[in-house]
Amino acid sequence: MAxxxxxxxxxxxxxxxxxxxxxxxxxLFGVMxxxxxxxxxxxxxxxxxxxxxxxxxxxxxGVLHIAERTAPLALPPDLWLLFAPIKxxxxxxxxxxxxxMGVRRxxxxxxxxxxxxxxxxxxxxxxxxxxAEQCGGTFVPEVGELRPLGRVLDDWPRERRxxxxxxxxxxxxxxxxxxxxxxxxxxxPEGGFSEAERARLxxxxxxxxxxxxxxxxxxxxxxxxxxxxxxxxLGDW
Numbered sequence: 001m002a003x004x005x006x007x008x009x010x011x012x013x014x015x016x017x018x019x020x021x022x023x024x025x026x027x028l029f030g031v032m033x034x035x036x037x038x039x040x041x042x043x044x045x046x047x048x049x050x051x052x053x054x055x056x057x058x059x060x061x062g063v064l065h066i067a068e069r070t071a072p073l074a075l076p077p078d079l080w081l082l083f084a085p086i087k088x089x090x091x092x093x094x095x096x097x098x099x100x101m102g103v104r105r106x107x108x109x110x111x112x113x114x115x116x117x118x119x120x121x122x123x124x125x126x127x128x129x130x131x132a133e134q135c136g137g138t139f140v141p142e143v144g145e146l147r148p149l150g151r152v153l154d155d156w157p158r159e160r161r162x163x164x165x166x167x168x169x170x171x172x173x174x175x176x177x178x179x180x181x182x183x184x185x186x187x188x189p190e191g192g193f194s195e196a197e198r199a200r201l202x203x204x205x206x207x208x209x210x211x212x213x214x215x216x217x218x219x220x221x222x223x224x225x226x227x228x229x230x231x232x233x234l235g236d237w
Contacts, residue, residue, distance in 0.1 A: 113191030
């Protein structure tokens, strides 16, 4: 894997030249100290990874030459992560780990006991990009807008199964059906789920309620534990 990897939003192809934004130029030339002629890896989240060379370098911009494709697009499993936002740094952590561990969409949801009233979607998307750059991924998960959990469940696609991590089941089984179709994982806020939310989820035909072990986990720990459980049982690990 190349020492420097950069995500570029525009579609990439062999032989093209790509102009850099001021922020990208600062990262490549100010932070990573690349100079004209130096190589790096770039990816667009849609067609794979490419070898690239710095053609022009400046404080406010630059140009890259895109050479051959070095790796195809590697999509993660069709898995979503639904989580209730918590403190800023810990929410950032959840999004970063979701990108590293292999999800396609990250969906913040407002539950009855969610403490955070809003999220900065652009900042969270930037964290997902950085995580993909650092972990060698060629896909960047989309971070959605914060929506009430009830509305998300109202619009739920019936073909997608939901692994509901219920802290009230601590110490119970973590059985999952052997179905590798579309899935989602739901972890709750610091205060847990309300009785009304828990009752609705237990009654939902698409939901599978599981325990994450004998102890009640912090929200950010629960997200990592839940993704690990799903990936080892039904994912690409």
